Amino acid sequence: MQEVFIVADKTIDARGSFCPGPMMELIRAVKAAAVGETIAVLSTDSGSKRDIPLWAQKAGQEFVGITPCDGYDEVVVKKIK
Amino acid sequence: MSQKERMSMIVFSGTVDKLLPVGILAAGAVAMGQEVQIFLTMWGIMALKKGALNSLPMSKEFEHMGPMMMQIMQEKKVPSWLDTLRTAKELGDVKVYACGMTMDLFGLKLEDLEDVVDGIAGVGEFIDYAKEGKITLFV
Numbered sequence: 647m648q649e650v651f652i653v654a655d656k657t658i659d660a661r662g663s664f665c666p667g668p669m670m671e672l673i674r675a676v677k678a679a680a681v682g683e684t685i686a687v688l689s690t691d692s693g694s695k696r697d698i699p700l701w702a703q704k705a706g707q708e709f710v711g712i713t714p715c716d717g718y719d720e721v722v723v724k725k726i727k
Numbered sequence: 728m729s730q731k732e733r734m735s736m737i738v739f740s741g742t743v744d745k746l747l748p749v750g751i752l753a754a755g756a757v758a759m760g761q762e763v764q765i766f767l768t769m770w771g772i773m774a775l776k777k778g779a780l781n782s783l784p785m786s787k788e789f790e791h792m793g794p795m796m797m798q799i800m801q802e803k804k805v806p807s808w809l810d811t812l813r814t815a816k817e818l819g820d821v822k823v824y825a826c827g828m829t830m831d832l833f834g835l836k837l838e839d840l841e842d843v844v845d846g847i848a849g850v851g852e853f854i855d856y857a858k859e860g861k862i863t864l865f866v
Contacts, residue, residue, distance in 0.1 A: 662803070662804065663804075664803065664805050665751065666751060666754045666755050666758060666811075667806070669758055670754055670758065670814050670815075670818060673758060673818050674817075674818060677818075697755070697758070700759070701758050701759065704758075704759050704760045705760065
């Protein structure tokens with residue numbers, strides 16, 4: 647899993663939310679975003695880092711990467727369509 | 728005929744510990760690009776009567792864990808199964824139908840149920856839908 651050092655256009659703090667909460671919040675944000683925007687979701691849910699890349703692949707969006715932080719993950723996705 | 732992949736669930740249970748995964752599975756399926764149909768029958772319908780949400784029982788075999796589970800869910804602010812189902816409906820194609828036979832049996836009308844229920848269906852309609860899907864669950 648590559649680490650990313652980018653500043654996302656929008657960051658959703660879904661820490662404390664349980665599966666599939668962070669992914670659902672991310673999907674909602676991606677729907678509302680403009681094409682080309684990057685969206686980060688902060689998640690303490692251990693399923694997110696597995697589910698979100700899979701969602702991006704299915705949804706045809708770009709999975710940018712995951713940064714493990716102190717007690718949570720930052721998962722970044724770019725809206726490409 | 729090309730169509731989206733679909734997941735079908737028969738929800739027979741009306742206990743909170745079994746309904747919680749129904750919401751989560753519906754949301755997960757929608758996220759993975761599936762359309763979802765939920766066919767409520769028996770206690771699954773009773774659990775969606777207006778106002779039933781806050782008095783849903785635990786499954787008998789896990790009853791002793793009930794107070795602990797409820798406390799953890801409140802502390803950690805886990806959304807109710809109904810809220811998770813609403814999120815799934817908002818983000819994808821999720822249809823919820825109540826079994827006509829159960830509705831007749833208990834003298835219920837569609838307006839007695841929560842607004843997540845889209846309509847009343849017969850078992851034949853459910854089977855006709857489910858036969859095209861690869862995932863069918865009985866909860």
